[in-house]
Amino acid sequence: MTRWYEDIIIDEVIDLGAHTFSQEEIIRFGRLYDPQYFHVDPDLAQHSHFGGIIASGWHTVCVGHGKMVDALYAEEQRLRALGKEPGVSGPSPGVNSMEFKVPVRAGDTVRYTLCVTGKRESNSLPGWGLLFNTIEARNQRDELVYRAELVGFSKLRDYKMPIKLRLLLALTRVPVLGKAIRAGT
């Protein structure tokens, strides 16, 4: 995954690992970011249709993101161990859809998978490619907890900057000219 854009395999399902949610961490996240009664108060949560406390959907998503980042580092280590130079992943421009399906309760173990379903070179960021990712989270009963369609940036290994762009970049380093160029773009 910290692979170069060119090395990303389409439709390969990557196991990101699993996480068991404790009541303590569900409440801690809820108090900070989603303090609705069914995320923070075990007694009041009994009155909700959930019948007890559940994790904020955003909590389950943030944990899944952390798992993906861990997997990026693991892949980087693996590539370095093979004597290869790892690729570079960049920030994400956004999420097309996020569907919360089954709630996560204290003690549930959620397993996350990532699948890159498509990729193309970026029009707005030369040297970078866009990855179209699907992340799925499933609980210990294999019920779908959430499905997300996200977009991510990945750096191209074989990118050669066009001569016009290289010239422009060089000119921006000349103090007065650079200011004029930046003002004009």
Added chain:
Amino acid sequence: MTNPVTRDRRHFEDLVAGEVVDLGRTKVTRQMILTFAREFDPLPFHLDEEAAKASLLGGLASSGWQTGALSLRMLVDSFLGKLASAGGLGFKNLKWKNPVMVDDTIGGTVTVVELRRSHHHPEWGVVTMDFDVRNQKNQPVLTMRLANLVELRDPTAPLPEAAQ
């Protein structure tokens, strides 16, 4: 079967499309960024000043998921926590428009764009809301369309077209 927790809160019937909610303001500190990033998004450009300067973000910035979670927190404080909310369904078209840098203050509005009854669950309605979150320079930082379930006060009411 009345839920004692939500009994006195606004129910689905009390909502109108077009309502605009002021989210208030949240200052995003270095400590908040680092604490969140260590647990959920330990990428160099959320943890390390030098790495962040060299990245596409150009400086230490919050995780996009933190910006989203803080936007949700502002919605809970200003709106959702006062509703007979029955949980979130998810969101669509989340866009991180500009990075949130150390000590930026974010705020903005949420607009109720659609109200519809659930066909499978007559006791609930779905409220759809558009987020427009901006920084102190009024630059957009996050937009998304969020869907949340809200309890009906009277689930026996027929499914009206007027609820749209």
